[in-house]
Amino acid sequence: MASYASQKYEGILTCDDDEENILRTPTSFLDRKDWGIARLTIEKLRTVRNNVLKGGAGLAAPQIGILLPIFIYTPNRTTEGLIDVINPSFEPLEKQTVDGYEACFSEPFRCTRLTRWKAIKCRYQDLTGQWQDVILKDFAAKVFQHEMDHFQGKLTVDHPSAKTETFAEEQAFKDYMNKVLQDDSKTYEAS
Template structure:
């Protein structure tokens, strides 16, 4: 059975470090980490999770958009392991929208992000993938990529006035 891991919380130093490249995608420990990330995200109602959030310094995250209590209007997609990801290009259009983070429970913020991005990453089988992402899924990818560079959503707020408690955010849905 796949282990659900403890999620590192704001203040844990690993959330502020740049994660290390994954050198051997097919290594058993990396495959196990992917499974743990997917199980942990699902258990916590996350739409994404990065390896540093479970105290593993690897450039690896999961994008797993699906409707859930934290994101009732999220689009449905298969959980996608994303290894050594990069953004190749992005739209000029920047959109502010709500984000939360499993590592910062109880808070939401209006965060500016590119509306569309072209990305490259290695999948769990070692194959390089290129995709174009838009809107909510592009936002998840950018949020999780920030985790790999030690950046949290609250660092991207234009103003502290864009930070809300979860309770106040839910009143706006």
């Protein structure tokens, strides 16, 4: 997957152009009676990810201007096997954390080093409305936690432990992200 936050993408809100402050607004639980909007939101998330971004580990509804607790993600850096997540929550499974770099389509040309839980127990509804309970570790846990931040109105730069690198040139950012990807493959086990 070679899609990075190396530019401003059409249809993606960024911290620089979010006039309605959607990225900084927490979402609320989505009731089952409103499931039609969940289906439409997931369809739009998948379209933007596949046709505009052409990849990426995850994408949350607030990033496309929809203030709902919905995201899609891939647990293993592939373009297949996207998972639909609605009304998620998680808790850490252990006290172990891992430091790693993250980029966000809503924060172009930035890469932030953060501390995340290494293993988490997640609960969410799928598109059918069924509750799913899963344990995620390593990269999948990092992505899940990153996307959950969007439902709290939080960006990577808002974390107390955040150490952010900002780039002026697209190629410099891409080169840096390629190094991050290589480092991640050493840090996180294949899931």
